[in-house]
Amino acid sequence: MEFRILGPLEVVEGTERLDVGGTRQRITLANLLLDPNRVVTVDRLAEAIYGIALPPTARSQVQICISSLRRLFAAYGGADLITTQSRGYMIRVDEGRLDAQRFEALTLRARRARDAGDADQAVLAYREALALWRSEEALDGIESRPVQSAASRLTEERMTTNEDCLQLELDLGRHEQLIGELTQLVDRYPLRERLRGQLMLALYRADRRAEALQVYRLARQTMIEELGIEPNEQLQRLEHAILTADSSLDPPGKAAVISAEAPRAPSVTAVPFLLPSAIADFTGRRKQIDAIERELAIAEEDPTRFAVPIIIVAGKGGIGKTTVAVHAAHTVAGRYPDGRLFADLHGGGSRQVSPMHVLERFLRALGVPGSAMPESLEERAEMYRALLADRRTLVVLDDASGESQVLPLLPGTRTSAVIISSRSRLAGLAGALHVDIGVFDTDQSIEMLERIAGAERVRSEIESARALAELCGHLPLALRIAGARLAARPHWRIEQLVGRLADETRRLDELNHGDMGIRASLSLTYESVGEQARRLFRRLAILDSGVFSVWTGAALMDVPFFDAEELFDELADAQLIEATGGHGPYSAYRFHDLVRVYARECLAAEETSAERKAALGRALGGLLFLAEAAHRRAYGGDYVQIHSDAERWALPDKLTGALVADPFAWYEAERTLLVSGIRQAAHAGFIDLTWDLAVSAVTLFESRMYLDDWRETHAIALAATLQAGDVRGQAAMLYSQGTLKLTERRLAEASLDYEKALRLFAEVGDDTGTALVLQVMSLLDRVGGRFEQAMARARQALEIFTGTGDQVAAAYVLHNMAQVRMESGDSAGGESAGELLDQALDLSRQGGSRRVEAQVLHRMGHAHLASHEPDKAVEVFETALTMVRELGDTSGETYILNGLGVARLRQGEAAAAEDALHESVRLAVSTGDLLAEGRSLLALGEVAIARHDGERAVALCERALDIFRSISTPTFEERAVRLLEEARGMLAPAERMGETGELVG
Structure with a gap:
């Protein structure tokens, strides 16, 4: 298999090309083949498939891809090609079976032939290597940023190989034959100056001097237009040499076969030791250090490995990347007796060091005199690789900004190794081991404080030390600064420093000692990103919620979603924010605590009050827009809702649909933002937004029984509407607050809120609000046994909803009217319960509300039970149960399970009935729904009676009766009393004796 x-x-077996499968399988296989015969971690494979925002199922999806590839290879006798390792997977590729391996072997053969003076053999090997390429790009068509970044190294090697080959052929006097090929290459790669120079030289040697000069003029024009710079010095010197007909440009003899473009390394013997001193108080990170040691040991022992081992230590500013990199370098230094190179690249700020300067420093450290220093970056990199080719040297590159900064600094052979620290993961470096550095845990934080400030001192104030670690966000640099301040002030108590750090506005000032400072570290990173990214960074600090979705950034910036997505990626790459999960439109990010403090400082310094308020208004308007969309998705329309005239910040329809495709998943993801956003809207004076957001959030609070959130947000919103004199807002809040109290079975208090809301809605002439209150007051009347009044109010609400065309609201009223009929014995005149439910079902389906449809089906199930049709009841309840589970409606599931349990009991299926009822009780207890709990306990009492277990039946009925009395539900109290009497009647006389010795019952 090739x-x-x-x-x-x-993938080719004989003459057959195998179908690798879909996109994910292709990305997975591409990653494995970029690093054959070496372990590729699951995390790296997942990142290649999904990017940095991984879904929860990422690891399992990788396993699925690996299984699919194994099945494919097994069908062709390659069952053991992919093996599972401790950290990931490895593909076993025999020598010569991967074109990239053959390419590398042929280019190595060519370079050796060139260095030995055999140019003809070198050209043959180069041409054979280039013939392996079937396209201009490696892994062409694989749509994965990490894969393409890694593949770009191969593509760059192809171009360098092509240029080296062309130079040798020019040296062999083949300029006439090369002009056509060089012309095509220059057209395709107009910014590659070496190709331009080779074409100029070929044309000049072919007596086409004017055309050679025209190539230079076009090169200069292209460079200035595209990059704003002049051609490099080498190309300028070549133009001058052509103008003056310099004899050095004449075709050389075959003896001069070594290209000046590939200088030989001078013979030097210097052994550099540039590593900084080891860190005396190094703390923790044992897992990361072990991973680095293990990777380098594997690289040393693997004879099939040709690539230089690269380890990337990644994390945010102040996390301790440099400390880990330097400590690891000292730990493994014994493996590299030929030298240890170190360079601080200052990747986070304006002092960023160019590879050109680093190479000069490294080459001098390796013994290259200034007079022999090459002038171009490419020549320096080639000399550097040549010097390290047979050496065992460790290179440490600290604080790298990106792949382009480190690529020229990588040795060319496996005998050396590279450790890189960076705020970015540098995913474009193929085959690198990524070691991610996170914040310390509490124990590690305390250990660091002990090492710096003294163990006895820290242990004597251990609670204050823990508080100090928390205020430092467990960030190593912040802990080091705090420890240093304590060490410098032995008279301070730790509690004193905790008090100083507690003031968030001064925290970054306090976390400063000598040359160390959190603000300075963060400032470097902040300045390294673009202007728009900086604006998003500080505006994210406007929101009090700890997690940000991409759409919130779009609203804060007032830009399209995908523009915001790019800015989030830029901030995440710079480690100013961190991904918390999700992918695509569901990506979520957050601040580290100290980074948030810095962002707020930037916000106060660089944004006006008007800009901050406008950005907050857009974000909250976007939140309201999406909350309404989620409600419509859940209910099939904008039903049973009251809205304000607050301005919405709208998102495109397609994006909105994707975000709220699972409405309750969206609500859950944005729950924190909903709660904090209501508080922020009130504080900012956005009264309409405040109460409208509170109403919109009830869709989540009611279905998931988040009663504390419901209570808190409505108290805030009601206070805001009262202070602003917003009568309609007050009415909406009283209505919604009454529903909360109804849910909590505080019926008397709920009734008072509804009466006030009814009066206020009538005052402002809001018919929809009036109807909503009437329908829920009808429900209260029914629960209280006031059936005539319940029916009258329901008819009033129905008349209004019918007039406004709100089919779902009308369906909701009709199914409540049906329940009144059933509970009152269906004795009053008018439509029967069955007829009302049929109407309700039709309207709910016409309106497209699956939630209300499920509620109507629930009522129908009870109607079938009342008509002694348990089989039909079971069928209806099971349909409704499927619907509420799909909707994630926990409250609905609780009640439907109750009905299903009773129906199963009527069928004589006591075991099935008990299972359903136990689950109903569990859900009711978890959500605090006392009515549902009481009803299911009462039904379980009935199951116990059916099993002739009188003692258990009595216990269950008594528990149910206690609940019904506590929430004042006379109808259910009566049922419980009747069933309790029946249960007690089953007991033997001795068992029915009360404490007085008299019979109970």
Whole structure:
């Protein structure tokens, strides 16, 4: 079996090309083949498939892809090609079976032939290597940023190989034959100056001097237009040499076969030791250090590995990346006796060091005199690789900004190794081991404080020390600064520093000692990102919620969603924010605590009050827009809702649909923002937004029984409407607050709120609000046994909803009217319960509300029970149960399980009945729904009676009766009393004796 990645991904068995499968399988296989015969971690595979925002199922999806590939290879006798390792997977590729391996071997053969002076053999090997490429790009067509970044290294090697080959052929006097090929390459790669120079030289040697000069003029024009710079010095010197007909440009003899473009390394013997001193108080990170040691040991022992081992230590500013990198370098230094190089690249700020300067420093450290220092970056990199080719050298590159900064600094052979620290994961470096550095846990934080400030001192104030670690966000740099301040002030108590850090506005000032400072560290990173990214960074601090979705950034910036997504990626790459999960439109991010403090400082310094308020208004308007969309998705329309005239910040329809495709998942994801957003809206004076958001959030609070959130947000919103004199807002809040109290079975208090809301809605002439209150007051009347009044109010509400065309609201009223009929014995005149339910079902389906449809089906199930049709009841309840589970309606599931349990009991299926009722009780207890709990306990009492277990039946009925009395529900109290009497009647006389010695009952 052969594998091909120098072009589109292909797997070939004999003459047959195998179908690798879908996108995920292709990305997975591409990653494995970029690093054959080496372990590729599951995290790296998942990141290649999904990017940095991984879904919860990422690891299992990787396993599925691996299984699919194994099945494919097994069908062709390759069952053991992919093996499972401790950290990931490895593909076993025999020598010569991967085109990239053959390419590397041929280019190595060519370089050796060139260095030995055999240019003809070198050209043959180069041309054979280039013929392996089937396309201009490696892994062409694989849509994965990490894969393409890694594949770009191969593509760059192809271009360098092509240029080296062309130079040798020019040296061999083949300029006439090369002009056509060089012309095509220059057209395709207009910014590659070496190709331009080779074409100029070929044309000049072919006596086409004017055309050679025209190539230079076009090169200069392109460079200035595209990059705003002049051609490099080498190309300028070549133009001058052509103008003056310099004899050095004449075709050389075959003896001069070594290209000046590939300088030989001078013979030097210097052994550099540039590592900084080891860190005396290094704390924790044992897992990361072990991973680095293990990776380098594996690289040393693997004879099939040709690539230089690269380890990337990644994390946010102040997390301790440099400390880990330097400590690891000292730990493994014994493996690298030929030298240890170190460079601080200052990747986070304006002092960023260029690879050109680093190479000069490294080459001098390796013994290259200034007079022999090459002038171009490419020549320096080639000399550097040549010097390290047979050495065992460790290179540490600290604070790298990106792949382009480190690529010229990588050795060319496996004998050396590279450790890189960076705020970015540098996913474009193929085959690298990523070691992610997070904040310390509490124990590690305390250990660091002990090492710096003294163990006895810290242990004597251990609670204050824990509080100090918390205020430092467990960030190593912040802990180091805090410890240093304590060490410098032995008269301070730790509690004193905790008090100083407690003031968030001064926290970054306090976390400053000598040359160390959190603000300075964060400032470097902040300045390294673009202007728009900086604006988003500080505006995210406007919101009090701890997690940000991409759409919130779009609203804060007033830009399209995908523009905001790019800015979030930029901030995440710079480690100013961190991904918390999700992918695509569901991506979520958050601040580290100290980063949030810094963001708020930037916000106060760089944004006006008007800008901050406008951005907050857009974010809350977007929240309201999506909350309404989620409600419509859940209910099938904008039903049973009251809205304000608050301005919405709208998102595109397609994006909105994607975000709220699962409405309750969206509500759950944005729950914190909903609660904090209502508080912020009230504080900012956005009264309409405040109460409208509170009403919209009830869809979540009611279905998931988040009663504390419901209570808190409505208290805030009601106070805001009262203070602003917003009568309609007050009415909406009283109505919604009454529903909360109804849910909590505080019926008398709920009734008072409804009466006030009814009066206020009538005052402002809001018919919809009036109807909503009437329908829920009808429900209260029914629960209280006031059936005539319940029916009258329901008819009033129905008349209004029919007039406004609100089919779902009308269906809701009709199914409550049906319940009144059933509970009152269906004795009053008018439609029967069955007829009302049929109407309600039709209207709920016409309106498209599955939630209300499920509620109507629930009522129908009870109607079938009342008509002694348990089989039909079971069928209806099971349909309704499926619907509420799909909707995530926990409250609805509780009641439907109750009905299903009773129906199963009527069928004589006591075991099935008991299972359903126990689950109903569990859900009722978890949500605090006392009515549902009491009803299911009473039904379980009935099951116990059916099983002739009188003692258990009595216990269950008594518990149910206590609940019904506590929430004042006379109808259910009567049922409980009747069933309790029946249960007690089953007991033997001795068992029915009360404490007085008299019979109970």
